[in-house]
Amino acid sequence: MRAVTWHGRHDVRVDSVPDPEIVNPRDAIIRITSTAICGSDLHLYDGYIPGMRAGDILGHENMGEVVEVGPKSPLKKGQKVVIPFTVSCGDCFFCKKQQFSACDNSNPAETADASEIMMGHSMGGALGYAHLTGGYAGGQAEYLRVPYSDVGPVVIPDGVEDDQVLFLSDILPTGWQAAENAEIEDGDTVAIWGCGPVGLFAIQSAFILGAHRVIAIDHYPSRLALAKQMGAEILDYREVDVRAALNEMTGGIGPDAVIDCVGMESHGLAIDNIVDTVKAHAFLGTERPHALRQAILSCRKGGRVSIPGVYGGFADKFPLGQMMEKGLTIRQGQTHVQKYSDQLLQMIVDGKIDTTFLISHHASLENAPQMYRHWHDDQNEYTKIVLKPGLSKGDVQTLKTFEEELA
Amino acid sequence: MPETPDENRKGNQRALIGAGIAAATLGAAFVWGRKARQSEDSEPISDAPPHVLRGAARDEAEGDESLVGRTVMIGKPRQDIYEAWRDFTRFPSFMDNVKAVEDLGGGSSRWTIAGPAGKDVELVTNLVEDDPGRKIAWRSEPESEIDTSGILELTDAPSGRGTYVRLLMSYDSPGGAIGRGVAKLLQREPTLQARRDLRRFKQLMETGEVTTNASPSARKSESPTEARV
Numbered sequence: 001m002r003a004v005t006w007h008g009r010h011d012v013r014v015d016s017v018p019d020p021e022i023v024n025p026r027d028a029i030i031r032i033t034s035t036a037i038c039g040s041d042l043h044l045y046d047g048y049i050p051g052m053r054a055g056d057i058l059g060h061e062n063m064g065e066v067v068e069v070g071p072k073s074p075l076k077k078g079q080k081v082v083i084p085f086t087v088s089c090g091d092c093f094f095c096k097k098q099q100f101s102a103c104d105n106s107n108p109a110e111t112a113d114a115s116e117i118m119m120g121h122s123m124g125g126a127l128g129y130a131h132l133t134g135g136y137a138g139g140q141a142e143y144l145r146v147p148y149s150d151v152g153p154v155v156i157p158d159g160v161e162d163d164q165v166l167f168l169s170d171i172l173p174t175g176w177q178a179a180e181n182a183e184i185e186d187g188d189t190v191a192i193w194g195c196g197p198v199g200l201f202a203i204q205s206a207f208i209l210g211a212h213r214v215i216a217i218d219h220y221p222s223r224l225a226l227a228k229q230m231g232a233e234i235l236d237y238r239e240v241d242v243r244a245a246l247n248e249m250t251g252g253i254g255p256d257a258v259i260d261c262v263g264m265e266s267h268g269l270a271i272d273n274i275v276d277t278v279k280a281h282a283f284l285g286t287e288r289p290h291a292l293r294q295a296i297l298s299c300r301k302g303g304r305v306s307i308p309g310v311y312g313g314f315a316d317k318f319p320l321g322q323m324m325e326k327g328l329t330i331r332q333g334q335t336h337v338q339k340y341s342d343q344l345l346q347m348i349v350d351g352k353i354d355t356t357f358l359i360s361h362h363a364s365l366e367n368a369p370q371m372y373r374h375w376h377d378d379q380n381e382y383t384k385i386v387l388k389p390g391l392s393k394g395d396v397q398t399l400k401t402f403e404e405e406l407a
Numbered sequence: 408m409p410e411t412p413d414e415n416r417k418g419n420q421r422a423l424i425g426a427g428i429a430a431a432t433l434g435a436a437f438v439w440g441r442k443a444r445q446s447e448d449s450e451p452i453s454d455a456p457p458h459v460l461r462g463a464a465r466d467e468a469e470g471d472e473s474l475v476g477r478t479v480m481i482g483k484p485r486q487d488i489y490e491a492w493r494d495f496t497r498f499p500s501f502m503d504n505v506k507a508v509e510d511l512g513g514g515s516s517r518w519t520i521a522g523p524a525g526k527d528v529e530l531v532t533n534l535v536e537d538d539p540g541r542k543i544a545w546r547s548e549p550e551s552e553i554d555t556s557g558i559l560e561l562t563d564a565p566s567g568r569g570t571y572v573r574l575l576m577s578y579d580s581p582g583g584a585i586g587r588g589v590a591k592l593l594q595r596e597p598t599l600q601a602r603r604d605l606r607r608f609k610q611l612m613e614t615g616e617v618t619t620n621a622s623p624s625a626r627k628s629e630s631p632t633e634a635r636v
Binding site: 001003005007013015017018019020021023024025026053054055056057072089090091092093096104105106107108109110111112113116122125131134135136137141145147148 | 568609634635
């Protein structure tokens with residue numbers, strides 16, 4: 001089959017590789033119909049995530065049609081399914097507590113070991129995301145092996161389009177969990193850093209969960225326009241002092257909850273960020289937590305800090321004292337995708353949540369290297385890219401242009 | 408790059424300061440070490456199993472063999488875990504370096520262990536303790552090429568969490584080059600081995616399968632049905 005493979009920093013190719021096979025009784029194989037490029041794929045693309053090997057297949061936002069099942073998979077051939085990026089066994093202590101991304105069994109013994117050394121405890125398994133989380137092949141390919149297929153896959157009812165439900169795999173529940181972790185109360189103002197796909201879903205989720213106001217921070221006009229479309233007030237950090245603005249907009253107390261939807265590759269020319277960038281490139285540190293620092297300093301006393309943004313290691317100049325003195329509550333983590341699947345699918349079907357407004361491009365699998373470049377370099381124009389193995393080489397469809405919003 | 412005399416002097420000064428700091432650190436370590444040794448004779452006071460003790464406390468607790476151990480929580484009752492482990496012939500399904508186990512009856516079994524350079528080593532182990540639902544202990548026969556022993560201890564985890572499963576293992580090589588080689592191989596990272604073996608056992612008990620990342624890649628040497636490390 002054809003698959004999108006990682007070969008090193010800024011080196012993504014499309015290779016011919018063997019088809020996946022059923023290995024364990026609970027496995028299933030799906031034929032991929034849609035697979036998105038995620039913001040966290042950029043961390044792999046930029047070489048910030050340890051434990052990638054040349055030749056690994058990328059892709060953790062996947063959906064498709066069931067084509068083969070192991071003897072203990074409840075799935076049926078022909079079903080349309082969305083696959084959570086988290087691999088979860090459903091049987092361990094953590095899965096039973098619905099902490100699916102902390103699954104104790106889904107990371108194979110060998111790879112779990114490395115993550116245990118790094119993190120203190122082994123991480124759960126994830127599709128297409130480095131060997132620390134299991135070294136599973138991803139789904140930016142024609143076919144995908146889905147381990148523990150009785151726990152993850154969400155069976156999609158007839159008549160629902162791929163684009164409507166694809167993001168149940170990762171970014172929709174991630175935005176939702178981020179808002180849930182912000183423990184929103186009546187009258188709350190929620191500030192959200194980063195208007196990428198997760199940030200945009202966090203905005204919608206925060207409103208559904210009762211936020212009075214949402215203030216979104218970014219520097220890409222198109223992404224800020226999408227945030228505004230979702231009902232947020234917006235701040236372009238290139239033109240305002242974000243902390244001063246947030247204080248002024250909240251009567252001086254600051255936002256009640258802050259959400260960092262940026263993660264380890266914060267943009268901007270603040271001095272701490274420049275220092276962090278240099279360090280990260282010299283492998284003296286893995287994090288560039290500029291947005292998170294600003295979020296913590298902005299948050300009101302006794303407020304909540306929710307961190308869906310991806311971090312992988314140690315950070316310098318972390319405002320620990322500020323967190324303590326202001327009495328902040330911190331909640332974060334990889335998304336417990338399976339916990340939210342049914343609830344969010346229902347909201348999509350009922351039209352309560354808009355999942356397609358952010359998709360800017362469809363492209364064939366063969367065009368993936370070009371799409372990764374755009375996703376990296378042209379973040380204003382490329383707000384979400386969905387690869388469709390069914391499209392033929394060279395087929396790139398622009399679904400959205402941002403001239404109107406920019407005017 | 409040629410150094411000017413000035414830079415040379417600065418370098419010497421820095422070296423002296425460095426040496427001073429090093430000497431002070433060594434001195435502090437020496438004093439600290441003496442203090443630590445004063446309490447050497449007392450029994451460890453920590454409520455922890457012997458394999459996690461360190462320093463003098465560990466010397467106190469340990470016998471001649473190097474002991475490694477690991478505890479995992481498995482969400483099954485003690486009896487189920489006991490029964491699964493008591494059947495030693497299942498070991499190869501989750502123990503990395505155990506290739507085959509043959510039940511010889513009467514608590515004895517013949518193990519084939521993968522050795523260095525593709526050479527297998529056989530040894531016979533005997534049950535030395537069998538307390539159903541609580542404890543299983545085994546030891547290799549004295550004339551074996553490697554001396555291995557293990558203990559599996561089972562205790563109830565709190566409030567329906569299943570069982571705390573503790574595996575204690577030791578390897579030693581009384582004689583023979585191959586035996587030494589195997590022991591060395593096993594001992595290189597014995598904790599790691601115990602950790603991985605127990606993790607696979609837990610997967611098998613809780614999920615019914617040993618988790619594998621077997622899947623395709625663009626690496627020619629790999630098969631999509633084999634696990635990738």
